[in-house]
Amino acid sequence: MKNIKWLLLMAIVLVLAACSLEQPGSNSSSDDQGEAGKDGDKVYKVGLSVSTLNNPFFVTLSEGVKEQAKESGSEVIVVDAQDDASKQASDVEDLIQQGVDLLIINPTDSEAVVSAVESANSSNVPVITVDRRAEGGEVVSHIASDNKAGGVLAGEYLLELLGEDQPQVAELEGISGSSAARDRGAGFNEAVDGKVNIVAKQTANFNRAEGLTVMENILQANPDIQGVFAHNDEMALGALEAIQSAGKDIPVIGFDATDDAVASVKDGKLSATIAQKPEEIGVKAMEAAVALLNGEDVEADIPVDLELIKE
Numbered sequence: 436m437k438n439i440k441w442l443l444l445m446a447i448v449l450v451l452a453a454c455s456l457e458q459p460g461s462n463s464s465s466d467d468q469g470e471a472g473k474d475g476d477k478v479y480k481v482g483l484s485v486s487t488l489n490n491p492f493f494v495t496l497s498e499g500v501k502e503q504a505k506e507s508g509s510e511v512i513v514v515d516a517q518d519d520a521s522k523q524a525s526d527v528e529d530l531i532q533q534g535v536d537l538l539i540i541n542p543t544d545s546e547a548v549v550s551a552v553e554s555a556n557s558s559n560v561p562v563i564t565v566d567r568r569a570e571g572g573e574v575v576s577h578i579a580s581d582n583k584a585g586g587v588l589a590g591e592y593l594l595e596l597l598g599e600d601q602p603q604v605a606e607l608e609g610i611s612g613s614s615a616a617r618d619r620g621a622g623f624n625e626a627v628d629g630k631v632n633i634v635a636k637q638t639a640n641f642n643r644a645e646g647l648t649v650m651e652n653i654l655q656a657n658p659d660i661q662g663v664f665a666h667n668d669e670m671a672l673g674a675l676e677a678i679q680s681a682g683k684d685i686p687v688i689g690f691d692a693t694d695d696a697v698a699s700v701k702d703g704k705l706s707a708t709i710a711q712k713p714e715e716i717g718v719k720a721m722e723a724a725v726a727l728l729n730g731e732d733v734e735a736d737i738p739v740d741l742e743l744i745k746e
Contacts, residue, residue: 479509479537479728481721482530484523484551486543486567486613488515490641490669491693492713493541496565499717500539507725518610518640520547527551531558537724542567544612561727565720566713568614575727578720578737582615585709585741586622589688592707592743593662596686599630602661605653607646607674608638609666616641619666619690634660639670646673654681663687668696668708675705692744700744710742 516523542548552572609616665671671689692710699705
C-alpha cells in the first residue's frame with residue numbers, strides 16, 4: 436500500500452513539473468498572418484509579373500522591387516512575360532495558385548492584361564501596376580512617371596534642336612496597346628503639333644533590333660529625315676545604329692535613361708533621353724505593397740519624377 440501511495444505521489448510531481456515547463460503563448464495557430472520579418476514586419480509573398488526582362492529598364496525596375504523586398508524581409512517571385520500578353524495571363528494565374536499575397540504587374544498590353552487583373556480580383560489578391568496601366572479591373576495603386584509629360588519634354592527638346600520650320604521627323608512607337616506607347620506618343624505629338632512634319636511613324640515594339648530595321652527602312656523611304664523620337668531607349672539606340680551606318684548625323688531622342696542610353700548621350704551620340712528612374716518605381720511599388728498588406732492606405736497614383744538628360 437505504501438508503495439502505491441509513493442508511486443501516485445511521484446506521478447503527481449512529474450505532471451506538475453511538466454506543466455511548469457510550458458511557456459505562455461508557445462502554441463502556434465493556423466490563423467497567424469505570417470512570420471516576423473526584418474524589424475518585426477510580416478513576411479509577405481509578392482508576385483511580380485514583368486512585361487520583359489530583355490529590356491534593361493525592366494531589369495532595373497525588378498531589382499528595385501527585390502531590394503526593397505529584402506529591406507522588409509518579404510519574398511518576391513518574378514516572372515517574365517517575354518512581351519507576350521497570353522503568357523502574362525498564364526503567369527499571373529500561376530502566381531495566384533502559388534498563394535501570393537499581392538501582385539505587382541507591369542502590363543505587356545494594357546487592354547489584354549484586364550482579364551488577369553480581374554482574375555486576381557476574384558481571388559482577393561490586390562493588384563498594383565507599374566509603368567503601364569491596366570485598362571480595367573480593380574487596381575489599388577499605379578506607380579509610374581507621367582509618360583505624357585515625358586513625351587512633351589522630348590518634343591520640346593527636339594524642337595529646340597531642329598527649330599520649328601517644319602523639319603521632317605520620324606517617330607518610332609512602342610508596343611501597340613501599351614499605355615506607355617500611347618501616352619508618350621500623345622505628349623510628343625502635342626508638343627510638336629503644327630511645328631514639324633512627321634513623315635514616318637512606325638512601331639518597333641520597344642526592341643533595339645527592330646528599331647534598327649525600322650529605321651533602315653524609314654531612311655530608305657525618307658532620306659531627308661532631320662530628327663527622330665523613339666518611345667524608349669532600346670529603339671532609339673537601334674535607330675542611332677542605322678543612322679550611323681548610313682553615314683548620317685540625325686538627332687535621336689529616347690526615353691527611359693537606361694545605362695546604355697545615358698552612356699551614349701555622354702559620348703555625344705544619342706541626343707537625349709528622358710529619365711524615368713525605374714529603380715525608384717520598383718522601390719515605391721514594393722513600399723506600397725507592404726503598406727497595403729499591413730492595412731495602411733496607399734495613394735491610387737504614385738508619381739516618379741522625370742528628368743531630361745541631354746548632351
